[in-house]
Amino acid sequence: MMTKAETMDKLIEEKGALGGAEVIAMIRELFGCDLASAPMAPGTPEPLAAIDAFLGERGGRAAGSELRGMINAAFGINLDALSALEGKRISLFSKGQWMLQADDDLFVVYTGDGDVDVKIYPTGYLADLTGSRALPPELAEALTRLGYADEGPAGCTYADPAGQAVPDAFKGQTIMTLMNAIRASYASA
Numbered sequence: 001m002m003t004k005a006e007t008m009d010k011l012i013e014e015k016g017a018l019g020g021a022e023v024i025a026m027i028r029e030l031f032g033c034d035l036a037s038a039p040m041a042p043g044t045p046e047p048l049a050a051i052d053a054f055l056g057e058r059g060g061r062a063a064g065s066e067l068r069g070m071i072n073a074a075f076g077i078n079l080d081a082l083s084a085l086e087g088k089r090i091s092l093f094s095k096g097q098w099m100l101q102a103d104d105d106l107f108v109v110y111t112g113d114g115d116v117d118v119k120i121y122p123t124g125y126l127a128d129l130t131g132s133r134a135l136p137p138e139l140a141e142a143l144t145r146l147g148y149a150d151e152g153p154a155g156c157t158y159a160d161p162a163g164q165a166v167p168d169a170f171k172g173q174t175i176m177t178l179m180n181a182i183r184a185s186y187a188s189a
Contacts, residue, residue, distance in 0.1 A: 004030045005083035009064035017060030020051035023067060031082055031099070038075045038095045039114070050074050076115065076165070081175075089186070090178055091123060106186055107135075107178050108155075115165040118174065120148065121155030129189055139181040146173055 002010070008030055012018065024035050024047060035047045044050050054070045055062060062070075068079040075095070082099055085092065092100040094111040106126045110119045120135065120143060127133045134153045135143070147170075148156035158174075160166055 003083045004086060005064065005068065005080055008068070008079070012062070012064050012067070018055055018062070019060065020048045020055060023051050023055070024048065027071070027079070031079055033077055033079075033082075033095075033099055034097060035071070035075060035077070037097065038077060041074055041076065044074045047075070078168070085175065088179060089182055090175065106182055106189065107139075109174065109178070111166070116163055117157065117159040118148075118166055118171075119155055119157045120174070120178070126186075126189075129186075136181065136185060138185075139177070142177045142181065143174070146170070146177060 008026060011026060011030075015022070027033050027035055035051075038047065040047065040050070045053065051067075051070070054067075058066075065080075072078045072080075077095060077099070082092070085100055087102075089102070089104060089106045090100065091098070091102070091105040091108045092111075093108065094115065096113075104125055105123050108119075108121050108123055110121070111117065112119075122130075122133065122135055130136070134140075135150075135155055140150045140156055143156040143158075144150050146158070148158045150156050158166065158170075
C-alpha cells in the first residue's frame, strides 16, 4: 500500500503541470488538511497565491517532495511526517484542524496556536480499552523526562519557555516516545 506522500507523487507525475487550486484540493483529499484555513508563516502571501507563485517559478511543474517542502516552510505542515505517521495510532491536532485521526488511535497530540504548546492525552478508545482516562504511568514518566509536565488525568503538557513554536526535533522525540509506548504495550490492542 502506498503512503499518502507516494500517492501525491504519483498524482503529480500523472497530471504534469499544476495550479495552486489543484494542489490545495489534492492536499485536502489525500491528507485531510485544509491549507486554505491554515495559518501562514509571517510574510507569506495567502495560500493560493503562495502555491501559485511557487509553481509559477517552475512552469507549473514541481516534484512532490519540492511541494511538500514548500508547504512545510510556508504553512508549517510537514506532509512527509504526516504520511509517515499514518496508521501509527496517534491522532494529531495542529494548525486549528485534525491532521490525523482514526477511531482506533491510542493517543492524541494536540498543539495550540502557533505550536507553542503541546498536550498529550489518551483517546477515548484507549480509555475504554484500559479502563483509565489517564496516560499510562510509564508513558507519563517518559514524557516528563522530555520536559512535559504531568497533569494527571488531563495528560502531559509542554509549553516552550520562550513562547516559540516547539522545535521539530522535540516533536520528533515526542512522537518516538509515543510510538515506543505503543510498541511496548499496545501492539496487539
